[in-house]
Amino acid sequence: MSPNVLTACYILAKPLTKKLHICHAPTSQIELIFESTSTSREFWIRVLSPTGEKSPMLYFNVSGQTHRFAPRIKACGHGNWQVVIYRRAYDQPGLHYRLTSVKTLPLNGVGVLRFKVGNDLMPKIDSRLWIEQQPPRSDNVITGSVRNSSSKKSVVQAKTSVISNGWAPLVRTLKKQNSI
Known part of the structure; x- marks a missing residue:
């Protein structure tokens, strides 16, 4: 094919893709794995997908624990994912927790992201398989x-x-x- 035909196909396909809502990154093919490392604190993690699906509260009470979250909703996973970390509030009776940090991940593609959470309770990407992170937008x-x-x-x-x-x-x- 000539370059002009390819350019014309791309120009015509782009609006069609937007109208048909074709997504090449379904949420059901994205998995996030969290591991607690060298921490003595109790904390919880909740993941929010771009579709609005929330993970259950993933509870970590000892170092070396691992939890996984893979969304069940079959929708587009392209966009901003959030990892929200809560810590236990000992100043209140009963089981209460406080927001500690929120990490926004603009993800593109399918695959696996593995995080390590240390004593600072900030999730850090340890490894990634196939999935890539988009650059942050300036109009945030x-x-x-x-x-x-x-x-x-x-x-x-x-x-x-x-x-x-x-x-x-x-x-x-x-x-x-x-x-x-």
């Missing part, structure tokens, strides 16, 4: 105004990590109403 801050249920106006300023954690439907609604 969205600012707008929202009316909450008590009719008071509040300003929402959130980074991409917060938006993909449940603000996405709200932001989409605001964009449709041209509020942002």
Whole structure:
């Protein structure tokens, strides 16, 4: 084929792919593995996929424990994934935990990511198989105004990590109403 024909095919296929929502990275083919290393703290990990699926709270109480999360929803896994880490709050009676860190991973492709979590409770990528990380986008801050249920106006300023954690439907609604 000539280069002109290939260029024309690419130009025509790109909008068609967007309209048909063809995804080459289904969430069911992405697996995240977490291992606790040299930590004496109790902590929990929750993974949030771009589709909105949440992992169960993965509990770590000793060093060397390993847990896996592979989403069950068969949807597009291309986008921002979040790894949220909670630590145990000993100042409250019963079993309570506090948010410690949130790591946003813009992933592309299918495969396996393995994380190690040390005493600082920050997940660090130890190894990766086939999956790649997209570069961060420059437009990761969205600012707008929202009316909450008590009719008071509040300003929402959130980074991409917060938006993909449940603000996405709200932001989409605001964009449709041209509020942002």
